Amino acid sequence: MNTAAERTLGSKEQTALTELEKLALVASRTHNIVIVTDAEARTEWVNAAFTRVTGYTLEDVKGRRVGPLVQGELTDPLTVRHMREAIRAGRGFQVEIQNYAKDGHTYWLEVDSRPFHSPDGKVLGFVGVETDVTVRKAMEEELRRRAVELRAFVEALPDSVFRVDRDGQFIDAHVPDPDSFVAPKDAVIGRHISELLPVDVAVKLVESIANVLDCGKGCNIEFQVERMTGVRDFEARIVPASIEQVLVIVRNVSERKLLERLKDELISTVSHELRTPLTAIRGTLGLLGGGVLGAISPEAQELVNMSLSNAERLSRLIDDILDLERVMQGGLELDLEARPLLPLIERCIHEAEPFAAEFGTCYVLESDEADARARIDGDRFMQVLNNLLSNAAKYGDPNDTVKVTLKSSAQDWRISVQNHGRPIPVDFRPRLFRRFAMVDGSDHRSRRGTGLGLAITKALVERMQGSIDYESSIDATEFFIRLPKC
Amino acid sequence: MSSKLGRIMLVEDDPSLRLVAQIALERVGGFCVLACSSGQAALDSIVEFAPALVLLDVMMPILDGPATLKQLRALPGYKTLPVIYLTAKIRATEISDLMATGAIGVLAKPFDPMTLSRSVAELWNSQCRPAQLDCAP
Numbered sequence: 057m058n059t060a061a062e063r064t065l066g067s068k069e070q071t072a073l074t075e076l077e078k079l080a081l082v083a084s085r086t087h088n089i090v091i092v093t094d095a096e097a098r099t100e101w102v103n104a105a106f107t108r109v110t111g112y113t114l115e116d117v118k119g120r121r122v123g124p125l126v127q128g129e130l131t132d133p134l135t136v137r138h139m140r141e142a143i144r145a146g147r148g149f150q151v152e153i154q155n156y157a158k159d160g161h162t163y164w165l166e167v168d169s170r171p172f173h174s175p176d177g178k179v180l181g182f183v184g185v186e187t188d189v190t191v192r193k194a195m196e197e198e199l200r201r202r203a204v205e206l207r208a209f210v211e212a213l214p215d216s217v218f219r220v221d222r223d224g225q226f227i228d229a230h231v232p233d234p235d236s237f238v239a240p241k242d243a244v245i246g247r248h249i250s251e252l253l254p255v256d257v258a259v260k261l262v263e264s265i266a267n268v269l270d271c272g273k274g275c276n277i278e279f280q281v282e283r284m285t286g287v288r289d290f291e292a293r294i295v296p297a298s299i300e301q302v303l304v305i306v307r308n309v310s311e312r313k314l315l316e317r318l319k320d321e322l323i324s325t326v327s328h329e330l331r332t333p334l335t336a337i338r339g340t341l342g343l344l345g346g347g348v349l350g351a352i353s354p355e356a357q358e359l360v361n362m363s364l365s366n367a368e369r370l371s372r373l374i375d376d377i378l379d380l381e382r383v384m385q386g387g388l389e390l391d392l393e394a395r396p397l398l399p400l401i402e403r404c405i406h407e408a409e410p411f412a413a414e415f416g417t418c419y420v421l422e423s424d425e426a427d428a429r430a431r432i433d434g435d436r437f438m439q440v441l442n443n444l445l446s447n448a449a450k451y452g453d454p455n456d457t458v459k460v461t462l463k464s465s466a467q468d469w470r471i472s473v474q475n476h477g478r479p480i481p482v483d484f485r486p487r488l489f490r491r492f493a494m495v496d497g498s499d500h501r502s503r504r505g506t507g508l509g510l511a512i513t514k515a516l517v518e519r520m521q522g523s524i525d526y527e528s529s530i531d532a533t534e535f536f537i538r539l540p541k542c
Numbered sequence: 543m544s545s546k547l548g549r550i551m552l553v554e555d556d557p558s559l560r561l562v563a564q565i566a567l568e569r570v571g572g573f574c575v576l577a578c579s580s581g582q583a584a585l586d587s588i589v590e591f592a593p594a595l596v597l598l599d600v601m602m603p604i605l606d607g608p609a610t611l612k613q614l615r616a617l618p619g620y621k622t623l624p625v626i627y628l629t630a631k632i633r634a635t636e637i638s639d640l641m642a643t644g645a646i647g648v649l650a651k652p653f654d655p656m657t658l659s660r661s662v663a664e665l666w667n668s669q670c671r672p673a674q675l676d677c678a679p
Contacts, residue, residue, distance in 0.1 A: 135566045217551055328601055330560075331630050332559060333556075333558065333629075335559055335651050335653070336558030336561075339559065342655040343565055343566060343570075346570070346655065346656040348566070348570055348656070349565070371652055
């Protein structure tokens, strides 16, 4: 509808009016709050977004300052003062401020307020464009809280933690005990591994870091660093942290290493010092009992034989204790390799037969798994099986037939040794795999055990990534080990 | 050169063990034995005694078994004299390390005095056939 007034306007004025309409349309439709005030900050116009965010309508605020309506306890007074000063001075301002809506909930605004002027430069009023940043603020707060928590978490670690890039440059560091590792935190960040650690260690670390980044899997390495106070042992765990960065967690293990070395020495010394005299005693008794130095009376013979069997028992006990110590502490090196199981089982049975014969016991092997292979140490596997075979003979009925089987299951090989006779006493079962566990022998058969066999057996099986368990009933007792297939 | 084992040099620092092993080798095996209490004592008397075989302890002070063997091999004419270790170090890796020093065998401690001589003779017979001994000094 073309009115007379419009027709009287020139094309220049017509264009300006269209522009104004466009702007008004934008202002009313935008998601941002738009607020127009006079020079004293009294509201002249607000858009729909203002009402949506604050709950106040144009009628509520027209002719009034918005500030006192929306500001509250959580509103930062310094920000309020900054805004007031800017308004008084006729300057624009940009702030972030926490305000209250009409219903009392709070929200965050990013405010950009600009003055507009008359042709002669007088401030006529302000146009504020405000963005609701409540969600962003909440996320920032959450991030800050998590960062604080994470920092507290890291600060609590006794280990040094470093963030390192692929080249070996330290990005970030947590060094709780500067003396224990390379240098204090501030002296580390930005430096390269090779500047702070000996060449061999640096090369090892950088190679491991590249490896970890390439395959995405963490790894552990051990290294030594010579300090003023002596050589220190460290253990480092390297894990992927982000793209082209790793976390290196370094622990000072000097004390543990020292103890391990001392213990190894002690075990080796004790072992030698105990075995040597015992070897002499056994040898002497062997010579006497063997009649090498002349015939002895039947009574003397009996005593010598008894002493000999006691010496042998003591010798086994020493072997077992040292063995167990080594296996338990991980000091025993296993020669793990994929090996066929059946030939080893056959050999074990063959070697155990003379011992079993003393109890009238014999073994039968049932298996058609000729190709069964597992990652084992051959000698230690035989030790495990020998323990189960001799236990089966010792603790089964006399003249028993012990059944040995090798079977395949989904992931493992199951090797079992089953005898017949008295079940394992129920009250003894919880102690079965512990050290010095032995069923009280109420009968007269010599058990000839040390009470360490099953403890060693279990430890050995576990070192070979396997497991051991048993089932015992009135009829039969079956011990079985499981070894992962390979 | 006789193909039957006769003279054995025994090197063992522990006096009791030395005595037991000596009696076992002499009385059970019927060998002629010279018992030495250290590696050095063995090296000092080996030329005079001229054994066909050395039975050598491993853990000894100053000169241990492997060190004694090394010095023995350096003597003129002792490159191939058969040596057997007598030791408590009988783990597989230890045995292979010991064999690598040039011994013909490793016998375990504790040993059975009644079977020691037979074990020694068996090792000697299997490893040192006369054909091989011809190469020896």
